[in-house]
Amino acid sequence: MSRDGQHEQTRFTLSQLSRWSSRILIAALFCTCFTACQDRPTSLTVALNYSPTNTISSAWALPAGQGKIYILPVDDERKGDKTKLGENLEDPTKVVPVTSGLPAPSDWLHDTLGDILRSDGLNIVNNADDADLMMNVTLTVLWVNEAADYNGQITMIIKIQDKNGKVLFTATTSGQYESSGKSLNAGTYSEVLSNCLYSAVDRLLNTQGFQQSLVVGH
Numbered sequence: 001m002s003r004d005g006q007h008e009q010t011r012f013t014l015s016q017l018s019r020w021s022s023r024i025l026i027a028a029l030f031c032t033c034f035t036a037c038q039d040r041p042t043s044l045t046v047a048l049n050y051s052p053t054n055t056i057s058s059a060w061a062l063p064a065g066q067g068k069i070y071i072l073p074v075d076d077e078r079k080g081d082k083t084k085l086g087e088n089l090e091d092p093t094k095v096v097p098v099t100s101g102l103p104a105p106s107d108w109l110h111d112t113l114g115d116i117l118r119s120d121g122l123n124i125v126n127n128a129d130d131a132d133l134m135m136n137v138t139l140t141v142l143w144v145n146e147a148a149d150y151n152g153q154i155t156m157i158i159k160i161q162d163k164n165g166k167v168l169f170t171a172t173t174s175g176q177y178e179s180s181g182k183s184l185n186a187g188t189y190s191e192v193l194s195n196c197l198y199s200a201v202d203r204l205l206n207t208q209g210f211q212q213s214l215v216v217g218h
Contacts, residue, residue, distance in 0.1 A: 040096075046085060046186045047101040048108040052114070052194040054177070056066050061166045067132030067216035068123045068144050069160075076106040076137045083191070086144035086152075088184050098144065098189060109156070110196070116201050120152065122214070131169070132216045141174070144192050150179045152192035154200050161214040169213035175199025 076082055083103055088096035103111070118124040123125050141155035155174040161167050177195035181188040204210055 014128070016211065031169060040094075041184060041195060044088070044098045044184050044186060044189075045101045046107065048085075048193065049190050050108075050112045050194050050197075051187070051191050052192060052198045054195045055197045060217045062121045063215050066214040066218055067192040068125045068130055068169060069133045069135050069214070070128045070131035071110060071115070071117075071135045071137065072128075073096060074106040074110045074156075077138055077140055078105075078128065078142060082106075084144065084190060085142055085178055089145060089147045090183060091214050096216060098184075100144075106139055107137055109142070109154075110137065112194075116198070120201075120205060132163065133214065134163070136158070136161065138171075142196075143191065144189050146184070146189075150181060150188055150192045152177050152179075152189075152196045154193060154196040156200065158204060158210070160210070169209050171204075171207060172207065173200045173207070175201070186206060 020130060023191065055132060081099075082105070083099045084097055085100050086097065086098035100108075105210050114124050128134070136157075136159040138157040138159075139154075142155065143150040144150055153176045157170065158174050159167060160169040175196040175198065177192050178194075179188060179192050181191075
């Protein structure tokens with residue numbers, strides 16, 4: 001075979017290899033994308049647990065003469081399906097609903113709120129008969145939207161009453177939190193909502209009217 005013939009055969013072989021390599025790469029990318037689409041869940045269930053990364057400010061001081069507080073069961077007044085706590089919107093054509101497992105959001109809020117307030121020095125009791133004050137909590141928003149980032153919000157109405165039913169304080173408090181993280185991660189949903197609650201409680205604790213309502217016999 002002539003030298004020109006050898007060069008032509010070499011070029012033909014390299015051209016074939018290049019075409020086959022391109023086909024293999026395209027096939028591999030297709031398989032990867034197909035697998036990723038197949039692996040994407042159609043829903044996500046989150047068992048809420050308290051896992052904040054924020055800390056409450058220490059700007060407020062406990063009032064002297066504060067009474068014992070009993071937190072009543074949370075009144076869940078969120079609109080729509082109360083099992084839902086968010087949505088993944090990364091693909092607008094395939095929105096993934098995020099629902100709560102156990103505990104239910106209202107139960108999680110009740111127990112976690114009590115733990116937070118108790119740890120910050122409030123006298124939270126487990127029996128209404130032992131209390132001087134009743135705390136009513138109405139939950140209106142508990143939600144996380146996930147797109148490029150996780151964006152969460154918790155909003156609740158807090159009302160303090162004495163044992164005779166007299167309203168001493170009422171106000172709305174809210175907390176927001178934004179975070180990045182792995183897509184459709186149950187732990188991140190819990191973390192975001194935990195930080196939202198932390199922020200809402202921090203705002204409540206620093207409200208003068210709330211602090212004053214805790215004082216018995218004022």
